Amino acid sequence: MIDSLVVFLVSLLIGALGIHVGAIVIADVSNYTYAVFTALIGAIVWGLVGFLFGWLPFLGPAIVLLAYLAIVKWRYPGGWIDAAGITLVAWIAVLLVLYVLAAVDATTFDAVGVPGT
Numbered sequence: 552m553i554d555s556l557v558v559f560l561v562s563l564l565i566g567a568l569g570i571h572v573g574a575i576v577i578a579d580v581s582n583y584t585y586a587v588f589t590a591l592i593g594a595i596v597w598g599l600v601g602f603l604f605g606w607l608p609f610l611g612p613a614i615v616l617l618a619y620l621a622i623v624k625w626r627y628p629g630g631w632i633d634a635a636g637i638t639l640v641a642w643i644a645v646l647l648v649l650y651v652l653a654a655v656d657a658t659t660f661d662a663v664g665v666p667g668t
Contacts, residue, residue, distance in 0.1 A: 560606040565648055566590040569641035570623070578627045590624045596622050 563585065571586035600618040605611045624634035 553658070561595070563587065563590055565645060565652075566641075567644035569643075570637065572644040573640035574627055574635035576640045577633050579631055580627060585626070589623065592626070593619050595621045646648060 567583065567587040567590040570593075571581070571583045574580040574582075574586060593630070597615060597619050601611075601615045604614045613664065620626050620634045620638060623637050624631060627633065627637060629637075
């Protein structure tokens with residue numbers, strides 16, 4: 552139980568780091584605590600919407616991604632394009648961090664709060 556909680560928290564912090572980097576690059580917003588809460592809300596929404604609609608062929612994954620982008624759009628200034636940019640930069644940043652951590656056997660290749668990682 553404790554191990555799972557630690558893995559969740561570390562994954563959440565890595566996901567938040569990606570969102571933080573994306574927010575700095577795209578929206579010129581620098582607040583890591585805000586990114587942590589965005590990652591947490593995004594992970595919850597991703598899970599709930601995925602549970603409800605993710606099973607739909609083709610449309611389900613699009614609805615899930617749209618819900619995640621809506622959270623990023625709601626939490627950061629800008630429109631849908633900015634939300635997509637923040638998410639893309641976050642995804643790339645998280646992949647780079649996870650690659651380095653996995654290369655030194657410090658973690659597995661996944662994070663909470665950023666889709667697809």
